[in-house]
Amino acid sequence: MEVKNDSIRILVVDDEESLREICRDALEDEGYQVLEATDGRDALKVIAASNIDLIISDLRMPEMNGFELLEKIKEKQLDIDFLIMTGFATIETAVDCMKLGAADYLPKPFKINHLLVKVSKVLRDRAAKIEQKRLSNIVRLLNLSNALNSLLDLKSICQEFVMQVQKNFSPDSVVLFLRRDDQPLLGKSVCRGRPFREDSDLLAGVQKLAEQSLAENVSYLLDSKSISALPVFLERVFPHSLMLVPLFSQMNKVGVVALLRKENRNFTSDELNLLSVFAAHVATTVQNATIYSRMRDQNIHIIGSYAKAVEAKDYYTKGHSEGVAVYAVRLGRHLHLNSRELDALYTAGVLHDIGKIGIPDHILNKPSSLDDEEFEVMKSHPAIARDIISQVGTLKDILPIVYHHHERVDGCGYPDGISDQQIPELAKIISVVDSFEAMTSDRAYRKALPWEKARDILLKGSGTQWHSELVEKWIKIVTDEGFENIQKEIRLKLTRFA
Ligand SMILES: [Fe+2]
Numbered sequence: 019m020e021v022k023n024d025s026i027r028i029l030v031v032d033d034e035e036s037l038r039e040i041c042r043d044a045l046e047d048e049g050y051q052v053l054e055a056t057d058g059r060d061a062l063k064v065i066a067a068s069n070i071d072l073i074i075s076d077l078r079m080p081e082m083n084g085f086e087l088l089e090k091i092k093e094k095q096l097d098i099d100f101l102i103m104t105g106f107a108t109i110e111t112a113v114d115c116m117k118l119g120a121a122d123y124l125p126k127p128f129k130i131n132h133l134l135v136k137v138s139k140v141l142r143d144r145a146a147k148i149e150q151k152r153l154s155n156i157v158r159l160l161n162l163s164n165a166l167n168s169l170l171d172l173k174s175i176c177q178e179f180v181m182q183v184q185k186n187f188s189p190d191s192v193v194l195f196l197r198r199d200d201q202p203l204l205g206k207s208v209c210r211g212r213p214f215r216e217d218s219d220l221l222a223g224v225q226k227l228a229e230q231s232l233a234e235n236v237s238y239l240l241d242s243k244s245i246s247a248l249p250v251f252l253e254r255v256f257p258h259s260l261m262l263v264p265l266f267s268q269m270n271k272v273g274v275v276a277l278l279r280k281e282n283r284n285f286t287s288d289e290l291n292l293l294s295v296f297a298a299h300v301a302t303t304v305q306n307a308t309i310y311s312r313m314r315d316q317n318i319h320i321i322g323s324y325a326k327a328v329e330a331k332d333y334y335t336k337g338h339s340e341g342v343a344v345y346a347v348r349l350g351r352h353l354h355l356n357s358r359e360l361d362a363l364y365t366a367g368v369l370h371d372i373g374k375i376g377i378p379d380h381i382l383n384k385p386s387s388l389d390d391e392e393f394e395v396m397k398s399h400p401a402i403a404r405d406i407i408s409q410v411g412t413l414k415d416i417l418p419i420v421y422h423h424h425e426r427v428d429g430c431g432y433p434d435g436i437s438d439q440q441i442p443e444l445a446k447i448i449s450v451v452d453s454f455e456a457m458t459s460d461r462a463y464r465k466a467l468p469w470e471k472a473r474d475i476l477l478k479g480s481g482t483q484w485h486s487e488l489v490e491k492w493i494k495i496v497t498d499e500g501f502e503n504i505q506k507e508i509r510l511k512l513t514r515f516a
Pocket residue numbers: 370371399423424
């Protein structure tokens with residue numbers, strides 16, 4: 019990997035001025051930016067003022083020696099590589115430095131060429147490490163993105179986000195606060211791990227800081243070293259390490275995520291940066307889910323009015339649409355469909371017969387079987403439904419489900435006579451539960467059939483009228499859960515719907 023030398027800052031630490039100068043000249047000739055310090059303490063001041071990539075340090079120095087300097091750097095978790103210059107007498111300390119994480123060492127006296135070769139190697143390894151970390155962060159973010167993309171409801175999004183945070187940051191405890199309905203106060207949404215779950219004073223302190231973080235849009239990285247700078251309400255955080263990031267979407271302040279690790283496992287500024295990217299990502303997803311949920315509520319309201327309009331025309335279909343919707347979602351869950359598909363199934367179930375609004379009353383409510391001519395008119399209801407639904411942009415996805423709910427897998431259905439592979443999967447589900455609900459309810463021309471009779475009819479039409487695996491699955495659900503119990507859920511929904 020190519021490293022541009024002029025973007026690299028090297029700090030040479032030695033109490034011998036002449037050695038510093040030799041190193042400086044050689045390194046500057048290679049294009050590096052070079053800074054100097056006379057001992058460990060002096061070096062810490064330079065580090066505090068500038069970003070350093072590599073320290074080349076002597077071991078024996080007044081005030082603070084090389085080993086102590088390295089210890090400080092590791093303690094502060096600074097991302098700086100360390101190369102030691104050592105005389106024979108300090109070779110054992112050099113070995114200790116290597117154990118502590120120094121990149122390499124160079125025995126004194128050395129030829130300047132050897133120094134340049136070592137520096138170049140350490141910096142190449144450093145660039146490779148940084149690239150690897152960058153890629154691993156991209157992979158982590160992609161994983162988060164994939165995990166969140168299939169989810170629409172707020173609860174699942176929050177739970178998945180917290181799980182991803184646990185996987186990537188290994189905190190002992192994590193809490194996600196979300197704003198409640200545009201109020202400044204934060205409500206606890208998901209909380210994992212003992213420290214936050216069991217220590218309510220600690221959680222209250224963190225919540226107070228979270229409110230501050232959201233109000234001022236500031237992230238916090240706190241540990242025992244920041245104790246003097248902390249408000250009293252956070253004293254319980256110690257001796258832990260706390261990382262707290264606000265969730266901001268483009269449009270709104272969404273919430274705050276806080277992570278805690280117990281002693282000796284401090285969070286780093288790199289982790290804070292990665293958590294900030296995670297937070298920005300989930301903030302947008304949460305915002306979208308909130309908008310989606312509002313739109314969905316509005317749609318359900320509109321849909322409810324449509325369904326009532328049909329039922330006002332056709333007394334015997336009262337509750338049928340809602341029943342089909344409930345059954346379809348029940349079957350969909352057993353087929354492990356995602357929340358978007360289950361939503362579509364529910365809406366399509368409620369709306370599947372909306373086209374009957376355009377069917378004359380004398381055909382709709384005829385107490386005997388329809389003749390051929392009447393049946394032709396009745397068969398136009400999916401096309402009428404398509405014309406109505408196509409006017410509502412947010413119902414685009416359910417249009418094909420409603421339009422094709424009377425197709426048969428053998429291709430003998432209507433309106434298009436398409437067969438198995440061509441029929442939308444969700445339309446095949448509606449078809450099974452639509453027939454089942456109709457058979458097990460009272461109709462203008464007959465009483466409800468016992469469910470066992472409906473089961474036999476489904477089995478007879480399995481593979482011709484209906485998809486055989488769906489028939490098999492649905493019969494298993496009704497058998498396992500009991501027909502009475504399944505019906506109870508519909509009655510419950512209808513009371514809410516009324
Ligand atoms: Fe229908």
